Amino acid sequence: GPKVLQIPSHQIIDMGQMVTLNCDPVSNHLYFYWYKQILGQQMEFLVNFYNGKVMEKSKLFKDQFSVERPDGSYFTLKIQPTALEDSAVYFCASSSTGGSQNTLYFGAGTRLSVL
Amino acid sequence: GDKVKQSPSALSLQEGTNSALRCNFSIAATTVQWFLQNPRGSLMNLFYLVPGTKENGRLKSAFDSKESYSTLHIRDAQLEDSGTYFCAAEGGSNAKLTFGKGTKLSVKS
Numbered sequence: 022g023p024k025v026l027q028i029p030s031h032q033i034i035d036m037g038q039m040v041t042l043n044c045d046p047v048s049n050h051l052y053f054y055w056y057k058q059i060l061g062q063q064m065e066f067l068v069n070f071y072n073g074k075v076m077e078k079s080k081l082f083k084d085q086f087s088v089e090r091p092d093g094s095y096f097t098l099k100i101q102p103t104a105l106e107d108s109a110v111y112f113c114a115s116s117s118t119g120g121s122q123n124t125l126y127f128g129a130g131t132r133l134s135v136l
Numbered sequence: 137g138d139k140v141k142q143s144p145s146a147l148s149l150q151e152g153t154n155s156a157l158r159c160n161f162s163i164a165a166t167t168v169q170w171f172l173q174n175p176r177g178s179l180m181n182l183f184y185l186v187p188g189t190k191e192n193g194r195l196k197s198a199f200d201s202k203e204s205y206s207t208l209h210i211r212d213a214q215l216e217d218s219g220t221y222f223c224a225a226e227g228g229s230n231a232k233l234t235f236g237k238g239t240k241l242s243v244k245s
Contacts, residue, residue: 064224124181124184
C-alpha cells in the first residue's frame with residue numbers, strides 16, 4: 022500500500038539543540054500530520070498542514086515547534102530549542118483529502134532522544 | 137477523562153482463538169480508524185470506518201456512532217497478530233484523530 026517514509030528512524034541530540042524530522046509523504050497526498058507518542062502512552066495529535074499552512078495544532082505543539090514543506094519536498098517538523106520532554110516517537114502521516122472520508126497513512130516514526 | 141477509551145489494555149491469546157477489542161468514545165465520533173503498531177513501532181492501517189461494519193480476512197470491525205463505540209474482532213489469532221492495537225476517532229473538521237491508549241495483544245503458541 023501507500024508508504025510514508027520518515028528520516029531518520031532515530032535521532033539523539035543534546036538538550037537545547039535544534040532538530041529537524043523529515044517526512045516523505047505519499048506522493049499525491051495533500052494533507053500532512055505530525056503525532057507524538059511518548060513511550061508506553063497513547064499517540065497525541067500535534068499539527069496538521071495543508072496548502073502551505075497549519076490548519077490546526079494542539080497544546081503540545083509548543084512555540085519551539087514549526088512545520089513546513091518547501092516546494093513539495095520533505096514535510097518537516099523542526100524543534101528549536103529542544104527540551105528533555107520532547108523525547109518521544111514522532112509519527113508523520115498523510116492523506117489525500119482532509120476532513121471526513123480520509124484515510125491517514127502513517128510512517129514508521131522517528132524516535133527522538135533528547136539528552 | 138479519556139475521550140477514547142480502549143479495552144482491555146492488554147490481552148494474551150492462545151493461537152487459534154478468537155477475541156474482541158473495544159473502543160468507547162466520549163466525543164461525537166464520525167469516523168473511526170484501527171491501527172496495528174508492530175513491535176518495531178510501525179503503524180499499519182487496518183480499517184477506516186463510517187458507521188457500519190467491515191471485514192478483512194480474520195479481522196472484522198464495527199462502528200456504532202449512536203452508541204459511541206467500535207469493536208475489532210480477531211478470529212483464529214496468529215502469532216503475527218501480536219502488537220498494540222489503536223483505535224482513533226475523528227470527531228470534527230481537519231481530520232484530527234484522537235487516539236486511544238491501545239490494547240497490547242500477545243498471541244502465544
